[in-house]
Amino acid sequence: MKNIYLLFCFGVFLLTACEELVDVDAPTNQLGTEQVFESPETANAALAGLYADLRDGSVITGAGFYTAGTLMASYTDELDCYTNDQNGILDISRNLQQETNTVISNIWNTAYGQVYYANSIIYGATHSTKLSDTEKNQITGEALLIRSLIYYYLQQFFGDIPYTNSLDYEYNRNLTKTDATEVLEQLETDVTEAALLIEDEYRNSERIYLNRKAAQLMLARIYLLREEWELAEQMIGTIIQSPLYEFEEDISEVFHKTGQHILWQLEPENDGDATEEASFYYFTDAAPSAYTLAPDLVNSFDNNDLRIQVWMAEVSFDEKSWYRPFKYKNKDNGSNDNEYSVIFRLAEPYFIMAEALxxxxxxxxxxxxxxxxRERAGLTALTSLSDEDFINELLAEKRREFFTEFGHRFLDLKRMGHLDEIRAVKANWEDYMQVWPLPQNELLLNPNLNPQNTGY
Incomplete structure (x- = not known):
């Protein structure tokens, strides 16, 4: 069985490793879809491979040079970049990205490779004659939700994007862009379907697989984007009121894998491995060579805020000091038994409910x-604010709560129309930078993706 899984993943890797989605074609050494979906064991192994792909390299990988959490934190006002990289990372931090940026091209290609992976699983599960209806629903629903999450980030980063649920090579190689509004409408349809297909109860006690409540969180995000406040309130209420979840009162326990506030997390590749977040941001006894927390972010915290004490670490060298993210503590492989990469946690539904209300x-x-x-962070409760001040405080509080987590800051600033505010700390910021350029090589290979986004 393990060999079947490895062969399947190898075949999909050959697909996703292509330079772009339009060139995806089935290699002759890939196991046929029917074979993979002849049993729930091999079908779930294929789905596990998609989860592993998300963990190892995707927009929602916990940290790294090609992930939303890191890149969008430096693109906005959460991280300062110290790398000498010549491949586009420093340009993104300085808001100087162009259509030839290799980091942006990598994100695009990886994301669409994973879209194809998800489409393969959805097709295989729905057309299987061996799986039960329950098994089909679970596998299809999770793959559909993963695909929707990837599309959500692509739409937020690039605006109008090609949307496909097809495995047809000729069709995919000539895709045109779908209007961003239409993409969101399609995502609402897809995520609604996913929520109907999968259950509330987790199929693993460690919450490493998506459930219906994760789908409902995604729907609430979409409703916020469309300013459908009542729908957002109703949807997020199903999560907050669920007996599956409990708000974590202890700030030091937020990133421990056993918390009842966690909706979804990804486990490291091996037992005892450190999370990407713990390893990537770590440095000590030296000047930084990758990223540090931006002084503007650090200075936004009240001196009594426990998140400074628990979620940041000060590093001093040569009479200078920096702060690094320290939400995840265990960086040494073999010593980590209590941290997974937390993607969805209950703080987000709390913020969504506050905004919707x-x-x-x-x-x-x-x-x-x-x-x-606020009170979990040791701050006093707010009593009364104007509605405008409430929104401003909510936006500031989300920055302090979710710094370096999966692009929250960029997504919130963009959705609320506040992205131009980062001009105060980012010298090269221009309004058109609310979306990235489409990769030049994609436009050359498929002219149907033209025109390029304005400004690039």
Missing amino acids: IRQNRQNEALPYLNAI
Whole structure:
């Protein structure tokens, strides 16, 4: 069985390793789809391979040079970049990215390779004659939700993007862009379907696989983007009220894998491995060579905020000091038995509920959700604010809570129309940079993707 899994993943790797989605074609040494989906064991192994691919290299990998959490934190105002990289990382941090940027091209190609991977699983599961309806639903629903999450980030980063659920080579190689609004409409349809197919109960006690509540969180994100406040409130309420979850009161326990506040997390490749977040941001007794927390972010915290003490670490060298992210503590492989990479946690539904309520002029109901986050950090509860001040405080509090986590800062600033505010700390910022350029090599290979995004 292990050999079947490895052969399948090798075949998919050959597909996703292509330079672009339009060139994807089935290699002759790939196991046929029917073979892979002849049993729930091999079908779930294929799905596990997709989860592993997300963990090892994707927009939602915990940290790294090609991930949303790191890149968008430096693109906005959370991280300062010290790398000497000549392949595009420093340009992104300085808001100087162009259509030839290799980092952006890598993100695009990796994401669309994983879209193809998900499409292969969805097709194989839905057309299987061997799987039960329950097995088909679970596998299809999880793959559909993963694909939707990838598309969500692509749409936020690039605006109008090609959307496909097809495995047809000729069709994919000539894709045109889908309007960003239409992409969101399609994602609502897809995520709604995923929520119907998968269950609330986790199929693993460590919450390393997606469930219905994760789908409902994604739907709430989409409703916020479309300013459908009542729908966002209703959807997020199903998560907050669920007996599956409990708000974590101890700031030091937020990133421990056993928390009942966790909706979804990804486990490291091997037992005892450190998370990407713990390893990537670590440096000590030296000047930084990759990323540090931006002084503007550090200075935004109240001196009494426990997140400074617990989630940051100061590094001093040669009479200079920097702060690095320290949300994950165990960086040495073999010593980590209590940390996974937490992707969705209950703090996000609390913020979504607070925003959905204040947008409906229901401040008394909204305040407890914002104050729960503040009070856990050792801050005093807010009592009364104007609606505008409430939104500003919510945005600032989300920055302090989710710094370096999966592009939250960029997504929030963009959605709320505040991205231009980073001009105060980013010298090269221009309004058109709310989206990235489409990779030049993609436009050359498929002219149907033209025109290029404005400004590039």
